[in-house]
Amino acid sequence: MSHxxxxxxxxxxxxxxxxxxxxxxxxxxxxxxxxxxxxxxQHVRTLDSQSPEQLSEFLQLGARLxxxxxxxxxxxxxxQEQAEELHQLNLELEEYRRYQxxxxxxxxxxxxxxxxxxxxxxxxxxxxxxxxxxxxxxAEAFQIAIRRAEPTRxxxxxxxxxxxxxxxxxxxxxxxxGAFELHALLDGAKDRLEIVVTFLAxxxxxxxxxxxxxxxxxxxxxxMEPAHG
Amino acid sequence: MANSSTINVLEALLFVANEPLTAxxxxxxxxxxxxxxxPALMQLEAKLANSGLQLVCHNGEYRLVTAPAATEAVRxxxxxxxxxxxxxxxxxxxxxxxxxxxxxxxxxxDIRGVASDTxxxxxxxxxxxxxxxxxxxxxxPTLYAVSHTFLNHFGLASxxxxxxxxxxx
Numbered sequence: 001m002s003h004x005x006x007x008x009x010x011x012x013x014x015x016x017x018x019x020x021x022x023x024x025x026x027x028x029x030x031x032x033x034x035x036x037x038x039x040x041x042q043h044v045r046t047l048d049s050q051s052p053e054q055l056s057e058f059l060q061l062g063a064r065l066x067x068x069x070x071x072x073x074x075x076x077x078x079x080q081e082q083a084e085e086l087h088q089l090n091l092e093l094e095e096y097r098r099y100q101x102x103x104x105x106x107x108x109x110x111x112x113x114x115x116x117x118x119x120x121x122x123x124x125x126x127x128x129x130x131x132x133x134x135x136x137x138x139a140e141a142f143q144i145a146i147r148r149a150e151p152t153r154x155x156x157x158x159x160x161x162x163x164x165x166x167x168x169x170x171x172x173x174x175x176x177x178g179a180f181e182l183h184a185l186l187d188g189a190k191d192r193l194e195i196v197v198t199f200l201a202x203x204x205x206x207x208x209x210x211x212x213x214x215x216x217x218x219x220x221x222x223x224m225e226p227a228h229g
Numbered sequence: 230m231a232n233s234s235t236i237n238v239l240e241a242l243l244f245v246a247n248e249p250l251t252a253x254x255x256x257x258x259x260x261x262x263x264x265x266x267x268p269a270l271m272q273l274e275a276k277l278a279n280s281g282l283q284l285v286c287h288n289g290e291y292r293l294v295t296a297p298a299a300t301e302a303v304r305x306x307x308x309x310x311x312x313x314x315x316x317x318x319x320x321x322x323x324x325x326x327x328x329x330x331x332x333x334x335x336x337x338x339d340i341r342g343v344a345s346d347t348x349x350x351x352x353x354x355x356x357x358x359x360x361x362x363x364x365x366x367x368x369x370p371t372l373y374a375v376s377h378t379f380l381n382h383f384g385l386a387s388x389x390x391x392x393x394x395x396x397x398x
Contacts, residue, residue, distance in 0.1 A: 011318045012343030057343050095340055098395050102328060103320040105392040110314055112384030114283065114294035115303055117247055 013061035014096045016043055021093065033072070033086070037065040064089070162194050167201040171224075175211060179225035182213075235261055235269045236276065240293070243273075249290030249377055274386075286387045287377055288361075297384035322348045323357060323375065328394055331361045331372035349373065357382060 020039045024032070044058045068089065071082035174180055185202075189195045202224070205211035212227040238259050243250065250258075256266040270291060274284040281299050285292045295303050303309075315323065325340050326332065337345045352358045361374040375388070385391065 011321070012341055014342030053344070061342065092339075092342075096342065099325045099328065099340060100321060101395050102392065103317070103324040106324050106327070106383065107314070107317075107320050109383040109385070109392075111300065112297035113300045113304065113309075114285070114297065114381045114384045115307065115309075116292055116294045116381065117244065 013040075013058045014093065015100070016040060016058070017061065017065075018093055018097055018100070033065065033069050037062075037069045040065055162197050164197050164201050164204065167194075167198050168204060171198075171201055171205060172210065175205075175224070175226045179214075179223050182222040182224060185224065232265070232269070235259060235265060236273050239266070239269055239273055240276075243284070243291060243293040246292070249287070249292045251290050255291065283386050285377070285380055285385075287380055288374075290377070292377065294381060300384060318348060319352065322352060323379065326352075326358055326373055327375045327379065327388060327391055330358075330374040333364050333366075333370040333372060335370060337373070 017036070017040060020036050020043075024035065024039075041062055044055075044062055047055055047058060064085075068082060068085045071085065171185075174185075185198060186195055189198060202211065202213070206213065206227075209227050212225050214223045214225060215221070216223075239255055242255060242258055252263060252266050252270060255270070256263045259266060261269075270284065270286075274286075277284055277293075277296075281296050282293055283296045285294050321341065322337065322345055325337055329336070329340070334345060334349060337349075349358070353360070356376055356378040358373050358379065359376045361372050363369040364372055379385075380387070
């Protein structure tokens with residue numbers, strides 16, 4: 001009978017001892033302790049001595065096995081002690097075996113998993129709804145927004161609507177009442193396109209020498225006035 | 230028989246909570262007596278038995294989690310990686326802590342016959358076990374127990390659902 005367990009990597013001395021006991025279908029009794037001890041020590045010899053900590057764990061149990069084995073060689077008085085030692089060893093091995101079995105069962109449960117909601121259970125302060133916003137006020141705000149948005153029409157109509165000509169016309173009308181500020185002109189613009197067209201209209205009127213742009217100083221207000229005023 | 234509205238409110242609370250809640254806290258939130266909440270929780274557990282959710286109880290704390298039957302679909306939704314399986318020694322250590330915990334490292338080492346500190350550190354880092362107080366023996370060593378994450382990992386509703394430990398031959 002070979003006692004060598006050559007290939008398997010054992011997590012610890014108990015795992016090795018258990019493997020030996022199970023493989024040989026033996027109990028850790030005084031009859032088989034000799035065989036088991038031999039097998040155990042043979043395996044320990046193959047261990048990598050680079051890891052003294054691991055080795056010491058194996059040696060500790062090895063020493064225990066040898067001690068139990070040696071008790072059998074002594075006269076009767078040692079018999080009782082040997083029985084106790086064997087009993088203790090059996091208990092430990094049995095406990096370890098049960099957990100090893102439990103670990104296998106646990107491993108089988110690995111395909112199950114549960115998840116908990118990941119949602120935030122408490123709203124952060126900035127996420128809290130604003131106070132006293134009623135549904136009515138929300139509706140009102142919506143109406144105002146809609147009204148403001150109304151000038152936005154499909155682009156084709158918009159181009160026809162805000163033509164440079166019509167802006168020039170209204171600029172001429174304003175100029176006939178005297179000078180006015182650029183700001184006043186642009187504040188009335190409904191969108192970017194209107195601002196752009198207004199600038200084009202201003203440039204056109206300058207070119208036609210109908211309008212003059214005056215600035216009082218750096219960063220000062222820009223005023224439009226009739227060129228021939 | 231607990232008030233069915235209490236059961237429903239408990240269900241709602243556990244639905245929004247993203248932390249385990251004790252029965253005491255649930256009693257506070259529902260403005261009910263603890264004596265009322267505890268049976269209601271048991272009835273909630275029974276009510277959920279045939280649903281996609283399950284009530285988990287661990288260390289007196291309750292959570293609502295997805296049922297194991299939904300594991301694969303939820304995993305796909307969360308795009309959670311199919312976890313790399315725990316190594317044999319890791320499972321062995323976990324099993325001992327699950328069945329025998331809370332226990333000290335020394336006791337764990339005794340059962341396994343090897344030093345377990347590295348293993349303990351790994352399991353702590355993965356959140357599968359937690360430190361749970363200290364033992365009364367000299368030196369007050371730390372006690373280790375499995376965590377809520379452990380129960381999630383194995384889809385268990387409580388430690389009572391662990392496979393029964395084999396009887397001593």
